[in-house]
Amino acid sequence: MKKVFVAVLSLGLIIGPTIGSTGVAEAKEKVVTYKNCTELNKVYKGGVARSSSTKNKGGKTKYKPHVSKALYEANKKSDRDKDGIACEK
Template sequence: MVSKLVQGALAVTLALGGTLVAVGPAEAATTRYKNCTALHQKYKHGVGKAGARDKVRGSTKPVTNFTVSNAVYAKNAHLDRDKDKVACEKR
């Protein structure tokens, strides 16, 4: 059984001649946060893409305990000021 959301996406994709990309329930329910304070309420140390590394200067140690989620990062990439694929990193 195919959900109505997937059926609608398939119809739009076929009509536009694009590529169909599967969207799971976790990706569909992802929240876009207004700022890092709001994001930190759910993701204490920030959120990053799989394989991302926190970019640091000098002797500062990188944050390694951020939540890894490509879907959440994609919705909140606007909060990644240093463009290191980790948004709102915090110790």
């Protein structure tokens, strides 16, 4: 009986946290569409990049952009030079 209890408890400790945390990554970031770059830069000083490997086509930037594909897609209209970074500064 003791072996069964220990096995069930161990299995619960291993599987429990993985089942409960499936939606955590999605809930962390709220996707907001900003009306212009001034509004977006209040929250994300360096703008928003589509991916971490995206390179800036323009000149030197002061801040590093936040990387989020969903946030970039929501604010794609603000990417004037079409380099994959919206509102870079």
